[in-house]
Amino acid sequence: MTRTATTDEWGIDASWLDALDEEHTVPQATIDRLREVIGTPPDDLDERAPIVALPGDVLELDEAEVTLEDGSTRHVDGELDDDFPLGYHWIQAPGGHRRRLIVTPGRCWLPDRTWGWAVQLYAARSRASWGIGDLADLRSIREMAAAQGAGFVLINPLHAVAPTPEQEASPYLPATRRFRNPIYLRVSEVPGAHAVELDEDAGRALSDGELIDRDAVWARKRAVLRRVFDATGRDDQAFPDWWWHQGQKLQDWATWCAIADEHGPDWHTWPEALRDPRSEEVGRFVADHERDVAFHAWLQWCLQLQLERATEGMTVIQDLPIGVAGGGADAWTWQDVLAQGVSVGAPPDAFNSQGQDWGSPPLVPWRLRAADYEPFIESIRATMAGAGGLRIDHVMGLFRLWWVPSAGPGVSGGAADGAYVRYPAEDLLGIVALESHRAQALVVGEDLGTVEDGVREAMAEHGVLSYRLLWFEDDEPATWPTEAMAAISTHDLPTVAGLWTGADIAEQREHGTGTDEELERGRTELLGRLRGVKKKAKPETAVRKAHEALATAPSLLLSATLEDAVADERRPNMPGAADRPNWSLPLPVLVDDLPQHELLQTVARTLADGVSGGSPA
Template sequence: MTLARLAALHGVATAYEPSEGVTVQVPDATVVAVLAALDVDAGTPEAVAAALEAARRAGEARLLPPTLVHRQDGPARPPEGLPPGTRLRVTTERGERVDGPDWAGLPLGVHRIEAEAPDGRSDTGTLIVAPARVPRPEGRVFGLLAQLYSVLSARSWGMGDLGDLRELATWAGRTHGAGFVQVNPLHAGVPGAPSDPSPYRPSSRRFPDPVHLRIEDIPEYDFVGPEYRDRLDAILADAAELRERVLRKGALIDRDAVWELKRRALALVATVELGPGRRAEYRDFLAERGRALEDHATYQALAERHGHHWRSWPEELRDPLSAAAAVRADEELTARVDFHCRLAWLTDRQLAAASTAAREAGMAVGIVHDLAVGVHPDGSDTWALQDAFAAGMSVGAPPDAFNSRGQDWGLPPWRPDALAASGYAPYRGLLRELLRHAGALRIDHVMGLFRLWWVPEGREPTEGTYVRYDSEAMLAVLALEAHRAGAVVIGEDLGTVEPGVRDALARRGVFGTSVLWFERDWAGTGRPLAPEEWRTDCVATATTHDLPSTAARLSGDHVALRHRLGLLTGDLGHERARDAAEVGEWLTYLELLGLLPEGPGDEEAEVRAVHRFLLRTPAAMVGVWLPDAVGDRRPQNLPGTWDQYPNWRLPVAGPEGQPTTLEELAASPRAHRLFEVFAPLAGSRTAPPDARPV
């Protein structure tokens, strides 16, 4: 019981409930390992007793918790347990001082709080004053869900880029009245080749990846000197060939090949001196991003020389402070740090241009960016913020009905104690950076704001346990930063969700994610959930990047694909029959509602009927998976596979697998017919495209 008490003090679960009425005990060895990652020794009974005594003394010594939260719609009362006569003072982030316990008039922000007890004890902490809710969109909107790398245009260099995002948003907003475009995480990938193509295991979540740059849109591109023009022209020719291999010859998207070409081109562009106005803008960018950007650029430069596994670097380079001193003494490294800072600035400027284009196209929300649940263990963020991550731990998921072995995602978790001690500074900085050019932010596995499944290194996912975070503080920071950015927040809350989590998110105004095939009356008949019974505060979709496209779902192609790859757990005939019954039930229901006037049998009409159903729900946001617009049958990611399937490397394609360019998609009669479904939301903005067959 003493180990359980110690674990509870640090938010570490000693048991969990995978389903109602079922309790699973966590192995003591797991609890001990997790506590060790939090710098708590629980290896022996004596160590446990000593840790409990140390926690008791620390609690008595402190007057304030490291971080406090005050919601503007909540009671303005001081922390509980303060000795009578304790004096409080708040220094706001603007430097204003407020004495006394009345917080009712405090401005929104992250403030410093001081407490002084009559016995002479004093303490300080962080006070987060947050709005009650995050912003919400004005009226109902529909929009597109796209994996940016997969949306190639005639100007792409082998994968979709920020120029394509700007074009996509402008076309969707002006032609079809779309209110948003949601993209995959654009976080910086781990340097070096071969790289991980998944956008959900980045090197850094704080900074975008320059692989998304449209090189020709960089102002200095036009001024590259004649002595470099032949080299630049050769790179452009190689880029055109790379694009054609993907679009016309069936090649997969090769992120590494794209980056090699862009890296060479950017080196030539960087030879152009910035004009005085651009130089002033760049300097302001450096000043605003400060130490965080310097650390990221330093990691990038050191990774070029020593590889991205920073734990194998020379000892003096493993610490960011000593590494910074080493870089300053090395002229070549200093130049590379500036180069990577400049790439971050150029990418930021093109993100801003895409956001501006979306707003100018009439989009009520604009670009929806995606926040991955974690980072690569050997990436930029873990090097720069070592104290914030739990060493020897990985985030995953416990066993469930879909995966009896659990999951290990290979992502180191944040330490909840380190976050609280810093006033959630790493989390605040991350959100502020992502929201800078976002109309909304999607948070992958939003349940991680409440708890995460930690798996000790070397153990199976079944031997993990939950570690709890201060959800009030996490949500307060989220609400504050979203309010400052005027951005909507969308939580990916699919799968197993702890009771109370969805209600807590809804109270804060965080939208959920509702996928048609999962929305059933699970507590009653098990039949498809009536459209009027769907929740309002959500993004309603037919599918996601981890699920089959709508055409594949309707046709049963996804079952055949899983069978070919050996992923089916049951008999093929049984799985096909079960899937056909589920699809048939939905199609019958769509007919009953009058949403499929053409009748079953016409796949394109069935796809439109599915989206008519989504439109009939009260969902505030309705998302259309972009590949559904042209009948793509392939998932972008097939969970449970690695080299068996080309995850994250497929361009958007038509029903026969022929890649479809952005220009062809914009002229597609099939896409136009699907978007006509949303004319009631688009209003007068919908106009026919320059249609031609695709």
């Protein structure tokens, strides 16, 4: 996709090309509205904003003093030495502003070639689960994967949602991208669980339903967890020590949770005095609700302990959503950096003639620079922390995002009335590379759909792995790039069994996600990628053949979903099907039984042989 649009000083593209290379002009009313939302950056922003550079780079400054992270200082004279330390420093030229200097290696850490499982953790229930897959179940999957010779597990976002009774089902609309969802705790394994009556039978009974009932699961888990905390939460000195080292960011999260418990999950509806995180009223609230704030911080400590056990010895690639809920904790903390009255989405395309509105407020590019990129850095670092891998959802958002303004004069409020807004991609990729280098964590960019020219080239330059799917690629897997994660499907696309049996298209018809002609054409196109499968073959045969094809890909990472490996006919999420229980379908095989599942073991051997260079099974 060639960039032909003229980008104004607000970063707004005046036109855009669709998947058919047809150019569309953005209405002037949309541009005017977005300019109003973005605002005008200060005249001296370019003199104050961070400098992102590589060792050896020539700087825009002449002589300057740099205060390094370790407190030492270095003098620079127009350029950085080739051995200049990587990290987040401060630079100041005589008479100039003190600015952040971010020195990056430029390329992400790359893994050895391997294969692994893609897991919707909430769906991966065991006999010990309380209605939802949890971190102990992740530990079991990791142990199975290690025994099979896998090198990674890719999981859905584990980020926290509001702790209120009505739980957000989508993992891609969290309240924060810095903290995790306590619904994933294995209650019996939290510190102090022995001190209270857990009633494990009542917890396990939550798994009896056909769907995952997050509201019921959270109500049960929260009640028991609070009893554990009240009985033992301050007994272990490790918790307050850990809490103190987390600093203001955890204090803000725990405070937001405690206020949300009392006033609801959208900070815009709170009493006005509580809408400012630094207000005196918020301080008084914390003093009056000290125990409640501590409880929410304690939950994060428990999550940290269980995640460490779950991921021990293996790369667990965590997913970074494109944004957060507009009423959530990150939006409350960073409300001066996020755009108000606008959300992120996608323009109209062949699959959705009205476009898409994903509901997350975007970061204002110039305000992000003025904030020293801290909101972006914290989100990347927290998601990457301790697990060895990061998948960036809609990685094109590092370059540009489709902004959808709310209804107003000349603007309908629909996704079709949006426009692309540009971001400082080179700086953001440099930060990703630095965080990857420090955490020794691989990075995958979800670059599916319409990708403009230059995006994949920039990803390759920075060591961000591309994402290649059998369902999307016209070429044989054997021709796919090396620096990529190769897979068959994603959570938004049909499973092999669902495609093969026709169950997926039947469900799409039921939910009206397209015309019969569109759905049939789409199914026929995907079936054409399953070569060598006889028409009357069983779905298990189609699954096996698909993974034999995938195993020929030379890509660094080969990924198979658990849904495909157990021949599940239902995909986790069906975009556009609002009346479907998306993100709430349990895996039809319990985690305990996965190691004995014949088809799953066949898929594992096939990918392992592909990585080792042997003949696919």
